[in-house]
Amino acid sequence: MTDQTTAIAPIVSAHGLRKKFGNREILHGLDFEIPPGRIYGLIGHNGAGKTTTLNAILGLTNCEGTIRVLGEDPFAKRAKLMENVAFISDVASLPKFLRVRELFALLSNIHPNFSQEKARSFLEGTDIRPEAKVKHLSKGMVAQLHLAVVMAIDAKLLVLDEPTLGLDITYRKRFYRRLLEDYMTEERTLLITTHQVDEIEFMLSDIMFIRDGDLILHMQMETVSEKFSQLVVSDPASAETARGLKPVYEETRFGQTVMIFDGADRAVLETLGKVSTPTLSDLFVALMQRPTVNPGDAR
Amino acid sequence: MKAFIAMIHRELLEHRGAFLVAPLGLVAILAGATILAFTVGRVDARMSGQLMTMVPLRIAEVGLLGLAFAWLLYLMGTLFFYCADGFSADRRNNAMLFWKSMPMSDFRVLLSKLAATLTIFPGMIFAVSLLSGLLLVVVITVTTQIASGTGLALIGGLLGSFVQVALASIVVLVLGLLWCMPFMAAVGSLASVVGRWAIPLSLLLPTLLSVLEWVTFGGLSPVHTHTWKYLSYRFDFPLVEGYLQGWFNADLPFSAPSFATDLLGRIDWPQMAVGWGFSLLAIYLASEYRRRRNDN
Amino acid sequence: MDDFHSGSPIFIQIRQRLIEMILRGGVAEGDPLPSVRQISADMQVNPLTVTKAFEALVDLGVVEKRRGLGMFVKTGARAGLLTHEREKFLSEDWPRIAAQIKALELDVSTLLDQTPKGTPSK
Numbered sequence: 075m076t077d078q079t080t081a082i083a084p085i086v087s088a089h090g091l092r093k094k095f096g097n098r099e100i101l102h103g104l105d106f107e108i109p110p111g112r113i114y115g116l117i118g119h120n121g122a123g124k125t126t127t128l129n130a131i132l133g134l135t136n137c138e139g140t141i142r143v144l145g146e147d148p149f150a151k152r153a154k155l156m157e158n159v160a161f162i163s164d165v166a167s168l169p170k171f172l173r174v175r176e177l178f179a180l181l182s183n184i185h186p187n188f189s190q191e192k193a194r195s196f197l198e199g200t201d202i203r204p205e206a207k208v209k210h211l212s213k214g215m216v217a218q219l220h221l222a223v224v225m226a227i228d229a230k231l232l233v234l235d236e237p238t239l240g241l242d243i244t245y246r247k248r249f250y251r252r253l254l255e256d257y258m259t260e261e262r263t264l265l266i267t268t269h270q271v272d273e274i275e276f277m278l279s280d281i282m283f284i285r286d287g288d289l290i291l292h293m294q295m296e297t298v299s300e301k302f303s304q305l306v307v308s309d310p311a312s313a314e315t316a317r318g319l320k321p322v323y324e325e326t327r328f329g330q331t332v333m334i335f336d337g338a339d340r341a342v343l344e345t346l347g348k349v350s351t352p353t354l355s356d357l358f359v360a361l362m363q364r365p366t367v368n369p370g371d372a373r
Numbered sequence: 374m375k376a377f378i379a380m381i382h383r384e385l386l387e388h389r390g391a392f393l394v395a396p397l398g399l400v401a402i403l404a405g406a407t408i409l410a411f412t413v414g415r416v417d418a419r420m421s422g423q424l425m426t427m428v429p430l431r432i433a434e435v436g437l438l439g440l441a442f443a444w445l446l447y448l449m450g451t452l453f454f455y456c457a458d459g460f461s462a463d464r465r466n467n468a469m470l471f472w473k474s475m476p477m478s479d480f481r482v483l484l485s486k487l488a489a490t491l492t493i494f495p496g497m498i499f500a501v502s503l504l505s506g507l508l509l510v511v512v513i514t515v516t517t518q519i520a521s522g523t524g525l526a527l528i529g530g531l532l533g534s535f536v537q538v539a540l541a542s543i544v545v546l547v548l549g550l551l552w553c554m555p556f557m558a559a560v561g562s563l564a565s566v567v568g569r570w571a572i573p574l575s576l577l578l579p580t581l582l583s584v585l586e587w588v589t590f591g592g593l594s595p596v597h598t599h600t601w602k603y604l605s606y607r608f609d610f611p612l613v614e615g616y617l618q619g620w621f622n623a624d625l626p627f628s629a630p631s632f633a634t635d636l637l638g639r640i641d642w643p644q645m646a647v648g649w650g651f652s653l654l655a656i657y658l659a660s661e662y663r664r665r666r667n668d669n
Numbered sequence: 670m671d672d673f674h675s676g677s678p679i680f681i682q683i684r685q686r687l688i689e690m691i692l693r694g695g696v697a698e699g700d701p702l703p704s705v706r707q708i709s710a711d712m713q714v715n716p717l718t719v720t721k722a723f724e725a726l727v728d729l730g731v732v733e734k735r736r737g738l739g740m741f742v743k744t745g746a747r748a749g750l751l752t753h754e755r756e757k758f759l760s761e762d763w764p765r766i767a768a769q770i771k772a773l774e775l776d777v778s779t780l781l782d783q784t785p786k787g788t789p790s791k
Contacts, residue, residue, distance in 0.1 A: 113715055134473060136665065152664075156476040163470040170466055171387045180386075183379030184475050224474075247713070255710035276679055276714040295715070299678060351678075 083145065085110050085231050085263045086131055090139035093126050100126045102287040103139065110230070113264040113277055117358055118284035124267050125164075127284065128235055131265070132161055144230060157187055160229040162220050164236035170209035174202060174219065185227060193226035196256065214245045221249055225257045232257070233265045238273075246273060275354040285362055299351040303340055307331045307347035316346050323360030334360040376477060380485035385493050388459060391451045392494045396444075396501040404508055411515075430530050433513050434627045437506050437538040444502035445545065449553075451498075452490050456557045457571040459486055460564035460659070480660035483565060487656055490557050495546050503539060510535050533626075540629035544636060545612065552610050552645060558652035562659035579604050607648070611639045679714060683722035691731065691742055692750055702732065702740040729753065 086108040093101040101123050108114055118124045129135040133148030133155055141148060146155055168177065174197070181188045194204075202215050211219065217237065224232060238246040254277065258264065268274060281298070283291035293301065305321070307313045313331045317324070319342065321333035334352050335343065343349045352360065385392065460483065463469045472482060510531045518524025563578075564571035583601040592598050616635035620627060673682050690696055705723065709716040723740050726732040731746035770777065 112717075132473075134470075152473070153476050153478040153481070156474055159474075161470075161474050163474075167467045168471055169383075169387070169468045172383075176386055180379055180383055181475075184376045184477060186476070250713050251710045254713065254716070255706060258706075258709070258716055274713070276673065276712070276718065279715045279717050296678070 082109055084108055086141070086143050086265075088130070088139065088141045091127070091130060091141055092138040093123075093130065093135065094138075100287050101130075101137070104284075104289050106282065106289060106292055108263060108265065108280075110263050111260045112279040113258070114266065115271070115274060115278040115281045115354075116265060116267045116284065117271060117281060117354075118267075119362065122284045123287040124284055125235065128161075128163075128233055128265070128267065132159065132233060157185070158230045159233070160224040160227040160231075161233035162224055162235065162237050164239055168208045168216060168220055168223070170207070173205055173207050175204040177208065177219075177223070178204075181223065181226075187228040188223075189226050189228065193222050196222035196225055196252070214241050217241055217245065217249065221252060225252070230261065231263045231265065235267050236269065237266070238268065238270065246270070250274065250277060271354045271358060278354075281354065283358065283361055290361060298357070301337055302352050302357060303335045303338055303343055304350050304352040304356060305333045305335065305343045305347050306350075307333070312346040316343070319343070323363060332356075377481065377485055377488070380477065380482065381489045381493055384459060384486055384489035385497070387462065388455055388494075391455065392497045393501075396447065396498060397504075400501055400505045400508065403505060407508070407512055430527075430534055430626065431624075433510070433531050434534045434538065436509050436513070437534060438541075438627070440505055440509060441502055441538055441542045441545075444498055444505070445542075445549070448495055448498045448546075452494060452557060453560060454572070455490065455494065456560040457564045457569055457575070459489075460561040461568040461571070465568065478660070479663040480657060483561070483656050483660045483663065487554070487558055487561060487652065490561075491550050491554065495550055499542060499546060502542065506535055506538065537627050537629040541627070541632045544629070544633040548636060548640060549610055549612070552640070552648065555648035555651040555655070556608070558655040562655040565659040565663050607644065611636070615639055680718045680721040680725065683708065683712070683714065683719060684725045687722060687726060688731075688750055688754065691746055692754065694747075696742050698742050698744050698746055700742055701738065702742065704739055 084107040086106075088104050088106050091101055091104040092099065104127065116124055116127065126135065130137045130141050131143055131148060133143075133150075133152030136149045143155055144158055148155055172180065178190045178193050181193075182190045197219070200215070200218055202211065202219055208216065208219070221237070238249055241249070250273070253264070266274060266278075275295075278295050280294050281291065282289060305316055307316055308330050313333075316331075316333055319335060319338050321338075322336045323334040325332050334356065340349055463472050463482075473479075510528075513531060514524045514528050516524070517527055560571050560575045563575055567574060579601070580595065583595040583598045583604075586592070586598040586600045587595040590598075595601060616632045620632075673679055687702065690702075696702055702723070703711075705716050705719045708714070708719045712719075723732065723734075726740075727734065729749070731743055731750055732740050733743050735741055770780070
């Protein structure tokens with residue numbers, strides 16, 4: 075959202091990113107750049123390569139190809155990078171043996187960009203007491219505590235891998251509200267993966283769909299409506315005509331046919347039925363089932 | 374450095390049970406038992422007190438040294454289990470990725486664990502051993518006072534012995550831990566790879582290596598191989614030979630400086646240095662392994 | 670609160686809500702609008718989208734940006750918006766509604782008498 079669009083250094087850039095486990099290739103050469111100030115959604119099925127991609131960004135795994143985060147090779151410079159990158163992993167939990175107070179004290183000694191005051195203020199209004207031991211907190215409270223910890227780190231990139239997994243809707247809403255209210259700025263970049271796509275659809279500025287180790291879609295949310303259209307048709311004749319326009323996905327709901335088109339002329343579609351922009355979850359279902367990959371679609 | 378010290382402190386927070394709570398508990402039980410023994414007349418204060426008046430300082434010295442040695446054994450045992458457990462705890466507690474989100478390399482994390490075995494843990498045990506030593510001094514003073522009324526006169530000498538033994542303990546702790554560092558590093562490195570399986574493995578490994586040498590190069594038996602000889606030499610710390618033996622047979626007061634100079638003279642310094650090099654290498658290799666595996 | 674419909678872009682829907690807010694007098698002329706951050710958090714919408722909605726209001730000339738202070742409703746904004754919205758109603762909505770009234774064979778004068786009572790307002 076800056077006016078000077080002249081070559082802002084990307085936060086993350088990947089070129090030909092590949093990862094093999096034994097003979098099985100998990101990532102088939104990803105190319106992407108993540109500019110600063112954006113909220114990215116990385117979306118894909120389990121085992122599609124989401125976590126591997128995140129691990130590559132966070133320097134937790136060694137990959138072929140080039141990957142740079144804030145200009146550094148994350149695998150070689152993980153320790154240094156973590157001063158400016160924070161993350162919550164889906165499987166990570168906080169050290170159970172610590173009290174909240176001890177955790178904060180420890181972090182303020184270990185992490186140069188951690189602010190104990192901020193972390194404390196984020197816990198105000200929650201049931202988490204400084205004397206509480208992490209192992210005695212509920213799952214939702216641990217998630218809140220972990221979010222307070224990462225938000226108290228003055229980082230340039232925050233990666234959240236399924237941060238709300240297993241939390242109820244109240245916690246989830248509060249979690250994202252906190253992020254938008256107290257954390258997100260123009261200098262910060264957020265990368266989120268989640269299965270509850272609908273909940274964060276409007277939060278995202280960009281989306282990346284990953285399927286079977288390939289990046290099949292990478293675009294700004296604003297341009298989704300320019301590229302994809304959803305058409306609802308009631309009569310079989312129109313449906314037949316619409317089929318001629320090669321929808322990428324088709325299904326029947328309540329006797330109506332719902333089709334999703336990639337790059338079709340909306341004016342033409344309007345004559346056949348009701349046209350709208352597909353929701354992210356509809357798009358996800360449509361593209362994940364698409365039999366042939368067209369790599370040209372990915373930006 | 375601040376971060377490194379914080380990481381060592383973190384190890385104490387995680388293992389305060391073995392290195393602080395349990396030893397203090399032991400001392401508390403000991404103190405309780407002593408008080409109980411006096412109150413119910415189990416200890417014949419008169420008799421034992423009279424025994425004290427004969428060679429009171431000698432008995433105090435032996436008692437204090439015995440206590441120090443017992444604590445040393447406790448420390449060695451707990452450190453062994455700590456190495457097997459603490460080096461793999463991050464993974465087991467499911468918090469590995471949290472530690473990996475900290476700006477600290479895997480090498481520094483593992484090094485902080487090794488540093489904890491050399492600093493804060495022995496420090497804690499030493500502090501507790503001082504407490505138990507003081508308890509012994511009090512007991513001797515009280516019983517002698519009851520028996521012959523000379524207990525209070527004895528207290529200066531007793532405290533002198535206490536200080537001598539404490540000084541000797543520090544020397545033994547520092548040198549002994551530096552000498553044993555490669556074993557702790559080896560167990561710790563093993564644990565960062567195989568978890569708590571390091572406990573049986575580290576006990577099996579010397580035997581396996583010796584058998585391997587025996588099978589490949591021949592020899593009388595596995596225990597007659599170079600590997601076995603080297604490991605048993607390397608494991609042996611010359612604590613009870615030399616000054617301590619002489620002191621036990623003669624009738625001299627225990628002197629920490631003489632004990633220390635004697636011990637320092639009998640240490641194989643080149644082997645000591647080799648051990649440190651090995652420790653760093655083992656920790657480095659383990660950290661490279663930890664850096665690469667991310668299945669937490 | 671944060672239910673958007675898929676018909677039009679989100680920033681237009683947010684712009685529309687802000688317009689309704691000004692029209693209803695929720696924010697008086699010369700007063701500040703809620704911050705980008707506030708709206709973003711309340712509606713769980715990307716801050717860039719909210720900024721875009723604000724920019725659309727600036728283009729309409731009803732809102733001005735004051736450096737470091739945020740967005741303020743300009744004097745005369747309400748009158749301007751009313752004209753704008755009236756025109757929009759007459760050109761876009763009224764023909765459709767009029768056609769519906771005709772199709773349902775309703776009488777306009779009876780309708781006007783009825784509206785204040787029964788119908789639940791949205």
